Amino acid sequence: MNELNLETSPYLLQHANNPVHWKAWNPKSLAAAKENNKLIIISIGYSACHWCHVMEHESFEDAAVAQIMNAHFIAIKVDREERPDVDAVYMKAVQIMTGSGGWPLNLVTLPDGRPVWGGTYFKKKEWIQTLEQLQEFYQSHPEKMIDYAEKLHQGIQATGLIQNEEPETEVNQxxxxxxxxxxxxxxxxxxxxxxxxxxxxxxxxxxxxxxxxxxxxxxxxxxxxxxxxxxxxxxxxxxxxxxxxxxxxxxxxxxxxxxxxxxxxxxxxxxxxxxxxxxxxxxxxxxxxxxxxxxxxxxxxxxxxxxxxxxxxxSLNSDNDLQEGAFYAWKIPELKVILKKDFNLFGQVFSCNAFGVWEGEKYVLIQNQTLDSIAAQNNIPVSELRTKKIFWENLLYNEREKRPKPRLxxxxxxxxxxxxxxxxxxxxxxxxxxxxxxxxxxxxxxxxxxxxxxxxxxxxxxxxxxxxxxxxxxxxxxxxxxxxxxxxxxxxxxxxxxxxxxxxxxxxxxxxxxxxxxxxxxxxxxxxxxxxxxxxxxxxxxxxxxxxxxxxxxxxxxxxxxxxxxxxxxxxxxxxxxxxxxxxxxxxxxxxNYSEQNKELAVCCEDALTYCAKINSQYIPNVILAGTQKESTLPFLNSRYHDQETLFYLCKNKTCLMPNTDYQQIINDLMK
CATH class of the missing domain: 1.50.10.10 (Glycosyltransferase)
Known part of the structure; x- marks a missing residue:
C-alpha cells in the first residue's frame, strides 16, 4: 500500500495517490527491505521540481511501472528539502556513478541501503528496462552486485571532506x-x-x-x-x-x-x-x-x-493543463488589450521583441536598457517613465491574479x-x-x-x-x-x-x-x-x-x-x-576577517541604538559591531558603559584604542 498519505510533506503528498506502494524514509521502511531481502528504490525530489512532476506523470502514475516496482522493490520517496542528509549522501553516489546529478534523483540500493545504480530523470521505457535488469541480476549474481556496492560505498566515504595533512597556521591574503x-x-x-x-x-x-x-x-x-x-x-x-x-x-x-x-x-x-x-x-x-x-x-x-x-x-494554463511558467508568460494580443495606447512604450521597456520572446508567441518580461536610455529615446522625463512602469506593473499584477496560481x-x-x-x-x-x-x-x-x-x-x-x-x-x-x-x-x-x-x-x-x-x-x-x-x-x-x-x-x-x-x-x-x-x-x-582592515566597534551610550542604525545603514563589511544603552555583562562590552557619556571603542587585533567621543571621527576611521 502507498503510505505517503500519512506524511506532511507537500512533495510526498503529491505522490500519495500513485499506484506505486511508496513508503517514507524511516526505520520501518528500511527494515522491511532487509526482512524481505528486496532491493530498495530511493526516489528523491521536491515539490517545485518540474522534471519530478514529469517523471511522476510518465512513470509513477502508470500501472505497469507500479506493478514492477511493487513486486520486486521497496519503493521509498524522499523530500530532499525535509531530508537533505539523505539527499546529500545519495547525490554523492550518483555523481560518482554518472559524473553529474540533479532532481529527480533515482537510485536502486541493496537491502542495507548501499547504492548499486542511479541517475536522474528516466523515461518510462528506460525505467522499466533498468528495473527488470537490476532485479534479474540481483537474483542471479547477488555476490557481484554486493561487491560493486562495497566498492562504491568506499568511494562515497572517501569523498567530500577536505583532508589537509599539513594545514598552514596563518591566513595568507x-x-x-x-x-x-x-x-x-x-x-x-x-x-x-x-x-x-x-x-x-x-x-x-x-x-x-x-x-x-x-x-x-x-x-x-x-x-x-x-x-x-x-x-x-x-x-x-x-x-x-x-x-x-x-x-x-x-x-x-x-x-x-x-x-x-x-x-x-x-x-x-x-x-x-x-x-x-x-x-x-x-x-x-x-x-x-x-x-x-x-x-x-x-x-x-x-x-x-x-x-x-x-x-x-x-501552474494550470488556459487548457487546464499543468505547464511550466504558465502563470508568468504573456502574449502580445493580451498585452495590447491591457495596456492600450501605452503598449509600444511598454514593449520598449520590457522587450516585446526578439530579445524578450520565450517560445512560440509567449513572452517573459525582461529589460534590456535602462529607463534613462528609453526615456531619452522617447523624449520624456525619466520620472514619468518610472511612474508609468509602476502603473503597468500594477495593471499586469491585477490581471495575472485572475490566473490559477502555482502550487504552494x-x-x-x-x-x-x-x-x-x-x-x-x-x-x-x-x-x-x-x-x-x-x-x-x-x-x-x-x-x-x-x-x-x-x-x-x-x-x-x-x-x-x-x-x-x-x-x-x-x-x-x-x-x-x-x-x-x-x-x-x-x-x-x-x-x-x-x-x-x-x-x-x-x-x-x-x-x-x-x-x-x-x-x-x-x-x-x-x-x-x-x-x-x-x-x-x-x-x-x-x-x-x-x-x-x-x-x-x-x-x-x-x-x-x-x-x-x-x-x-x-x-x-x-x-x-x-x-x-x-x-x-x-x-x-x-x-x-583576518585582513589588516578588520575591526571591532563597541558603541556605549544611551543613544547606542541610533548610532548603530547609522553604522548599519552604511556598507562597512569589515567591522564587527556591538553596542549597549546600559551596563552590560557581555565580555566585549563589560565595564565600558558610563552614565552621561557617549563612548566609541574601536578595536583591531584584540587591541582597543582609547575611547572616542567623536562619531564622525569613528566613521572616518572605519572607512580607512
Missing amino acids: NILKLLVEKWKKSFDLEFGGMARAPKFMMPNNYQFLLRYGYQKQDEKVLDFVNLTLTKMAYGGLFDTIDGGFSRYSVDMKWHIPHFEKMLYDNGQLVSLYSDAYKLTKNPLYKEVIEKTLRFVERELMNSEGGFYSALDAD DDKCLTSWNAIMLKGNVDAYKALGNQKYLDNAQQNALFIIKNLWSTEGNLFHNYKNGKTTINGYMEDYCFVIAAFISLYEATLNEKWLQDSKQLVDYSLKHFYDDKKSFFAFTSNLDEALITSHYETEDNVIPASNSVMAKNLFQLSIYFNNSYYEKISHQMLMAVLPGIDHPSAFSNWMDLAL
Whole structure:
C-alpha cells in the first residue's frame, strides 16, 4: 500500500495517490527491505521540481511501472528539502556513478541501503528496462552486485571532506588575490554571472566579491558585481510584476528561468541587494528588495510568522493543463488589450521583441536598457517613465491574479526561515523600514516557539503544528547567523545568548574534533550509510563555512578562545586547498576577517541604538559591531558603559584604542 498519505510533506503528498506502494524514509521502511531481502528504490525530489512532476506523470502514475516496482522493490520517496542528509549522501553516489546529478534523483540500493545504480530523470521505457535488469541480476549474481556496492560505498566515504595533512597556521591574503584573478576568467562581462548556461544566482559568490572589491579597491570586481545584480534585476529571472526570484536561468541573459520561487534564494538575494544598496544607493536595488519582501510577506508568510518553502514552477494554463511558467508568460494580443495606447512604450521597456520572446508567441518580461536610455529615446522625463512602469506593473499584477496560481509548498524549514529572517534584518539595516525588523523578530519568535525544543535541539520542519525531523547542522548555523544579525539591529543581548546556547549544543552533538568539522547530522540521529560533512558552498553556503563565521564573530563578543580556535582550524583546513573559488566563496569571505582592515566597534551610550542604525545603514563589511544603552555583562562590552557619556571603542587585533567621543571621527576611521 502507498503510505505517503500519512506524511506532511507537500512533495510526498503529491505522490500519495500513485499506484506505486511508496513508503517514507524511516526505520520501518528500511527494515522491511532487509526482512524481505528486496532491493530498495530511493526516489528523491521536491515539490517545485518540474522534471519530478514529469517523471511522476510518465512513470509513477502508470500501472505497469507500479506493478514492477511493487513486486520486486521497496519503493521509498524522499523530500530532499525535509531530508537533505539523505539527499546529500545519495547525490554523492550518483555523481560518482554518472559524473553529474540533479532532481529527480533515482537510485536502486541493496537491502542495507548501499547504492548499486542511479541517475536522474528516466523515461518510462528506460525505467522499466533498468528495473527488470537490476532485479534479474540481483537474483542471479547477488555476490557481484554486493561487491560493486562495497566498492562504491568506499568511494562515497572517501569523498567530500577536505583532508589537509599539513594545514598552514596563518591566513595568507595573497591566496584570495590569486583565486579572484583566476575567477575573473569565468566572468560574463555582457550579462554578468558566470559565462555559461544554465546560470544559477549563487548569492554568496557576489556577497564575497562585493566585499572583496570594496576592501581591495578592485573596481573591476565591483563593476562586475553591479553588472550582475542589474541584469538579474531586469526581469525574466526576477518577477518584476510581483517580486521574487526564480531558481535559475536556463539561458545566458537571465531571461527564462526554471520558474519555481524558493525561499532560500530570495532570502539570500535580499541580503545581497541590501548590501549592494548600502554601497551604491542604486534605486533599482531598493526596488528589488521592496518587491521581493512584499512578495514573501504576501505569498510565503503564514499567520504565525513562519515562512513557507516554495512556489511551484508549474501552474494550470488556459487548457487546464499543468505547464511550466504558465502563470508568468504573456502574449502580445493580451498585452495590447491591457495596456492600450501605452503598449509600444511598454514593449520598449520590457522587450516585446526578439530579445524578450520565450517560445512560440509567449513572452517573459525582461529589460534590456535602462529607463534613462528609453526615456531619452522617447523624449520624456525619466520620472514619468518610472511612474508609468509602476502603473503597468500594477495593471499586469491585477490581471495575472485572475490566473490559477502555482502550487504552494507550505512546509516551514528552519534553515530557510532563518535565511529569510536574516534577509529581513539586512533589508532593515539598509532601508530602515521597521516592518522588515518586525517580520524578522516575529519569525525569530516562531522559530523559538515551534522549532526549538526544551531539550535544546532544533527541529528541521514544521507543518500543521507538527515537527517530525531532528535538526541538521544547516538549521543551527543559519539560525545562529540570523540571531547574531538580530542583535546587531536591536542590541538585545538575548539574541547573542541564544546563539551561544545553540553553538554549545552544536559542539556537543555535531562537532567531530578528529576531523575539525561539524557533521551534517546530529550524533543523536540514526546513522546513514556514511557521514556527511558539508564544506563546499553551493546555492546555499556550506553549513561548516557559515558555522565558522559564526564562531569567529561570537569569539569576539564572548572573548571565547575555543570558538576562535575552531573557526581558525576549519578555515586553515580549507583555504590552502581551494581550486574552484565559486565553491568556497563563504570561506574566502571568512578569510577577509583576518585582513589588516578588520575591526571591532563597541558603541556605549544611551543613544547606542541610533548610532548603530547609522553604522548599519552604511556598507562597512569589515567591522564587527556591538553596542549597549546600559551596563552590560557581555565580555566585549563589560565595564565600558558610563552614565552621561557617549563612548566609541574601536578595536583591531584584540587591541582597543582609547575611547572616542567623536562619531564622525569613528566613521572616518572605519572607512580607512
